[in-house]
Amino acid sequence: xxxxxxxxxxxxxxxxxxxxxxxxxxxxxxxxxxxxxxxxxxxxxxxxxxxxxxxxxxxxxxxxxxxxxxxxxxxxxxxxxxxxxxxxx
Amino acid sequence: xxxxxxxxxxxxxxxxxxxxxxxxxxxxxxxxxxxxxxxxxxxxxxxxxxxxxxxxxxxxxxxxxxxxxxxxxxxxxxxxxxxxxxxxxxxxxxxxxxxxxxxxxxxxxxxxxxxxxxxxxxxxxxxxxxxxxxxxxxxxxxxxxxxxxxxxxxxxxxxxxxxxxxxxxxxxxxxxxxxxxxxxxxxxxxxxxxxxxxx
Numbered sequence: 001x002x003x004x005x006x007x008x009x010x011x012x013x014x015x016x017x018x019x020x021x022x023x024x025x026x027x028x029x030x031x032x033x034x035x036x037x038x039x040x041x042x043x044x045x046x047x048x049x050x051x052x053x054x055x056x057x058x059x060x061x062x063x064x065x066x067x068x069x070x071x072x073x074x075x076x077x078x079x080x081x082x083x084x085x086x087x088x089x
Numbered sequence: 090x091x092x093x094x095x096x097x098x099x100x101x102x103x104x105x106x107x108x109x110x111x112x113x114x115x116x117x118x119x120x121x122x123x124x125x126x127x128x129x130x131x132x133x134x135x136x137x138x139x140x141x142x143x144x145x146x147x148x149x150x151x152x153x154x155x156x157x158x159x160x161x162x163x164x165x166x167x168x169x170x171x172x173x174x175x176x177x178x179x180x181x182x183x184x185x186x187x188x189x190x191x192x193x194x195x196x197x198x199x200x201x202x203x204x205x206x207x208x209x210x211x212x213x214x215x216x217x218x219x220x221x222x223x224x225x226x227x228x229x230x231x232x233x234x235x236x237x238x239x240x241x242x243x244x245x246x247x248x249x250x251x252x253x254x255x256x257x258x259x260x261x262x263x264x265x266x267x268x269x270x271x272x273x274x275x276x277x278x279x280x281x282x283x284x285x286x287x288x
Contacts, residue, residue: 017284018277025258025273052284057252059287063233064253067143068136076139076156080131083164084123 013045020050024057107255111180112173119168127167134163137254138184145249146188147238158187174260181250181264236286244279251276 022028023036040046110133117126138159142152162183170176237245250261251272262272 017281021277021280022273025276027273052288053280056280056283056287059229059233060237060248060252060283061255063230064140064144064237064249066230067234068139072139072152073132073136076135076160077128077132079135079156079160080128083131083160084128087123087164 013043015039015043015046015049017049017053020046020053023050024053108173108177111176115167115170115173115176119171122168127164130167131160131163134159134180134184137180138187140253141184141188141249144234144237144253145185145242145245147242147245151188154190155184155188158190159184162187177256178260178263181254181256181260185246185264233287236283239286240279240282244275244282247272247275248279248283252280 023033028036040050111130114126114130114133117124118130121127135156138155139152142155146155159180163180166179166183167176170179237248240248246265247261250256250264251258256264258269258272258276261276262269265272267275
């Protein structure tokens with residue numbers, strides 16, 4: 001990983017959001033994580049990028065999981081009951 | 090501006106609850122057979138097939154067939170699987186295949202849906218915002234869904250399995266049939282694209 005030691009914190013930091021996705025996934029060593037954290041303290045761009053990736057993951061978890069309408073859930077349950085009733089009967 | 094959603098339950102911070110839920114359901118099915126646990130499991134897998142169709146296949150009209158197939162395949166196999174982790178991987182692979190199969194079938198047999206319960210098929214297939222989605226929270230979900238569906242399919246699939254469903258990257262790689270390194274690469278790319286799409 002090339003990070004804070006090579007790139008100074010600036011208004012135009014070139015570290016990509018994909019890097020912060022890797023950071024969130026725990027793909028970096030503890031030494032690399034420390035460098036990330038040091039860089040984050042100094043770089044507003046990267047703090048924003050990290051926040052953005054976190055929001056995306058959060059949106060997937062909440063909005064994605066709630067994508068099934070109540071009516072569809074009800075249909076699914078009725079069908080499950082119907083299959084089990086047929087097998088029992 | 091990114092849509093603001095609560096981060097407290099990010100799958101990065103909290104392992105997904107489905108694994109322990111499936112473990113409990115499978116244990117109960119092992120004891121009771123076709124009892125309430127089987128009903129729960131069969132309901133869950135249909136919801137999963139719906140989410141998959143909606144977010145990955147990008148066409149809710151595929152959901153009808155995928156839900157039916159996931160229901161029947163799971164019913165046939167649930168009692169034979171003892172390890173919940175293996176079950177989870179099997180389940181997602183089954184749903185993926187069901188959804189992709191239903192797309193192929195639909196492409197060659199456009200009247201296939203007519204053979205099913207038509208009212209239900211239409212209800213399941215309706216992807217437009219419904220009254221539930223016309224609230225602020227519903228609108229956010231709708232926006233998310235549209236952004237998610239704008240991702241290229243390989244990225245969508247990986248992001249769905251990891252960030253929506255909470256599978257580990259190892260499980261994602263198993264389900265998709267790619268290396269874990271490749272799964273991670275697709276995941277990071279997908280998040281980057283999704284961030285732009287939601288901006």
